[in-house]
Amino acid sequence: MSLRSARITVLATLLFAGCSSDPPAADAATTPDAGAHDAPTATRDAPAPAACLSGTVCGIAPSTGCAGGQSCAYRFDTERTNECVTPGSGALGDACGTNADCSAGFSCLSGYCTEMCCPGEGSCSATTACDAVTLTASGDTIHVCLCEVGGTSCPAGHFCNPLGDGTRGTCLAQGTCNRLTQDCPGAQGCYGTVRECAPAGTAAVGAPCMDHHDCVPGAWCRAAGGTTECASYCDASAADTCPMGTHCVSFADDEPNVGGCYPL
Numbered sequence: 001m002s003l004r005s006a007r008i009t010v011l012a013t014l015l016f017a018g019c020s021s022d023p024p025a026a027d028a029a030t031t032p033d034a035g036a037h038d039a040p041t042a043t044r045d046a047p048a049p050a051a052c053l054s055g056t057v058c059g060i061a062p063s064t065g066c067a068g069g070q071s072c073a074y075r076f077d078t079e080r081t082n083e084c085v086t087p088g089s090g091a092l093g094d095a096c097g098t099n100a101d102c103s104a105g106f107s108c109l110s111g112y113c114t115e116m117c118c119p120g121e122g123s124c125s126a127t128t129a130c131d132a133v134t135l136t137a138s139g140d141t142i143h144v145c146l147c148e149v150g151g152t153s154c155p156a157g158h159f160c161n162p163l164g165d166g167t168r169g170t171c172l173a174q175g176t177c178n179r180l181t182q183d184c185p186g187a188q189g190c191y192g193t194v195r196e197c198a199p200a201g202t203a204a205v206g207a208p209c210m211d212h213h214d215c216v217p218g219a220w221c222r223a224a225g226g227t228t229e230c231a232s233y234c235d236a237s238a239a240d241t242c243p244m245g246t247h248c249v250s251f252a253d254d255e256p257n258v259g260g261c262y263p264l
Contacts, residue, residue, distance in 0.1 A: 055082030073099035189217030
């Protein structure tokens with residue numbers, strides 16, 4: 001599922017990878033899950049829910065209450081309900097639009113297949129750790145397998161995308177396209193720290209945007225005075241080529257020379 005097909009439904013205080021007026025640790029696309037209507041904020045030592053990951057329909061870790069090859073995934077409408085879905089093929093950190101895009105054991109949270117867990121049950125894969133996150137819009141507390149930013153807790157081919165205090169995050173699948181050279185095939189652009197090839201946007205630098213891939217190739221979506229607008233990617237290791245009144249700041253991700261143009 002392309003990031004293009006998962007649209008923003010809520011602009012929450014803290015997203016997995018939201019636009020920011022300050023240099024972010026990552027510039028992945030701001031695409032919350034359309035089913036969850038929410039976004040997570042890390043809250044270390046938050047109390048566990050009364051029934052870990054349970055809902056009115058099914059339980060997640062382990063998956064209970066579903067039949068016919070379906071699995072339980074997280075869902076919150078006016079209260080936590082969870083849902084039984086036929087699993088898709090999306091693995092850890094892959095882009096998704098709904099829970100059905102993700103494989104069994106994962107839920108689509110903020111646009112990416114995320115591993116849910118229960119404290120003390122050792123259900124997290126790789127070397128991630130189960131910890132609490134609070135959803136900003138609903139206030140619901142859930143448990144998610146979190147990685148250490150800058151560490152080696154994510155599987156090969158993934159990176160740890162920070163949230164909350166910036167020291168922990170979730171593992172996202174890492175693409176290979178280049179945001180500076182824009183080497184995606186056909187009429188596509190390379191967007192975000194996830195470096196995903198997506199259909200090229202049409203919003204020019206300075207135009208309003210809701211997601212990175214709304215912008216023309218070579219640009220990304222950043223916060224600007226309470227709104228969001230397209231800004232140019234830039235080479236932080238070379239002479240500054242940003243427009244007057246802005247300067248190039250590295251995103252400090254796995255491509256340290258790649259940055260964005262920020263106001264002075």
